[in-house]
Amino acid sequence: MTEFIAVGVETPSSVLNHVDLGLTDDDVLRMYELMLLARRLDERMEILQRQGKAHFHISCRGHEATQVGCAYALEAGKDWLHPYYRDLGVLLTIGVPARDLMLSCLAKKNDPASGGRQMPAHWGYKPLNVVTQSSPVATQIPQAAGIAYAIKRRREDAVVYVSFGEGGSSKGDFHEGLNFAGIHRLPVIFVCENNRYAISVAQNKQMAIENVADRAAGYGMAGVVVDGQDVLAVYKAMKEAVERARRGEGPTLLEAKTYRIVPHSSDDDDRLYRPREEVEYYRTVNDPLNRLRNYLFEKGIANQEMLDEIEARVMGVVNDATDWAEQQPDPDPADAMKHVYWDR
């Protein structure tokens, strides 16, 4: 049966308490800073696209609690990540420097993901086991099962995080990947960031069920639905899934109910398919940053002055990354023939 964490409860902050989850005040402040950094860096990348300095933008905005909550439960450098294009917050939380992410945005020569070969948000960061991405959705899911198989074969206790949208869950790759992982009880956490729209196609045209995670039963694994706007709830769900995987108890299908508060990409107009009131709700009352800010105030963890300091620090990082990356060299056409095959 699907487990539900903090779902269906209206709250301006969180129904959970960070202390119960083993988190310190500093942890929660760190989560807030990472979420804000994801938001502000994403906004800057969009501006760069509008200025013509980048050719494409695809946003993480609205998903920050889901992404930071998930990645906060992983061990950087040991665990593996096979994220999807919205996961800017995941990359920042696991430790990819903002400067490197800005190199990808601007398609610079030293972009660690692809040397500027790929569109922005096609991640990859070898030193932290962040696997290279493509554009076809869900192809990473069976690959994540294979990565987990190698982990299990070598008796390591690492886990694999793999993410996708609810649209990706319609693909055969999803079924085949989860089926294989279920059979072999592999240490992998399948995270569905369900934002209710696959570009313009609403969830009720994507599937006949309410929860993607209900499918977990069909693969013999744990299924969990969590409020994806509540970073503490996501962290709790992910931490439990990671612990299950490390104990050898197999995979989890974790569905975070979230929302993207901007169009699908820089080439989309979401007024064609979503009511403005719905978007407005997630930009205000149910915005993940507002929820966590309310929590910080409620628990007396932070005051406005501290949040202003965080904001200033975050903007410092964003400005530094932008200014630095803009000065970096562009790729050389002569290098475009490299890395077709291995050459010693």
Added chain:
Amino acid sequence: MAVKSILEAIHDTLWKAMEADERVVVLGEDVGAKGGVFRVTAGFLEHFGEERVIDTPLAELSIVGVAIGMAINGLLPVAEIQFADFIHPAFDQIVNEAARIRYRSNGAFECPMVIRTPYGGGIHGGLYHSQSIEGFFTHVPGLKVIAPSTPYDAAGLLWAAIQDRDPVLYLEHKKTYRLIKGEVPDELFTVPIGKGEIKRPGEDITVIAYGLMLHYALEAAERVAKDGISVEVVDPRTLLPVDKELILESVKKTSKVLIVHEDNKFMGFGAELAATIVEEAFEWLDAPVKRLCGPDVPAMPYNEPQENWFMINPDKIEAAIRDLAEY
């Protein structure tokens, strides 16, 4: 050296590769308890255990997709697609993923894996157990495509493919499995990927063929030799990247070329060879570059008369050689 069939050569090489390197695993449908529908992995499960010999669900996309993940994380998977005809659901994983991982990551990630699959007809397999698929995959930079014709090459190229750091599609003509026998060294050895071989030297006409067609071409060459037509038979062995130098060298010697493959003609592998020869050796040619290929119908019919109509055989190759000789 022992005389082995192609099937035995592949079985023994894969076995020794698994003994030599702990990272090698095999996965596919029926590769475990049954030992493969053609018995290529017979005895593997008992000897190497189910962690390294993985009977997968009946799902080709994930056989390749899972193998890619294994390769990214340090294993050396040898995936089996039971029949090449069933590889198409995995096209995205092979072409968009495996073949592009090194390039798209600017060399940060790599995907060292082998996909073995039986292809080709003449065994009453009908539309869906007879297909040749090389035309789809030789169009893909980043992938390597191998089509060995002899037990020696099958063994040497398989070990080379397993050690190769790029994804390799390894095509096994299923009619040659038990039909073709030859000497194979007892120890692991490699035949270099990307190097063809002259299987029969000659002076008048170059015939380029691989897989079952290589043997039919050799038979046809032997027949016409009695009438004084000297045929050079070139086996590319690797289709991608192909040994262009060897082919051009042979063409420049004979000045006439016949390309033979079982895959259908339009946009087939032979089209690329013909274009390359015309581009780079036009002045040496004494006749149009000829292709003898499978017909452009959707796939091979099951019934015997129509299968025979589809299949190229030594008679058809002999006739094409004689036509070209007279040009």
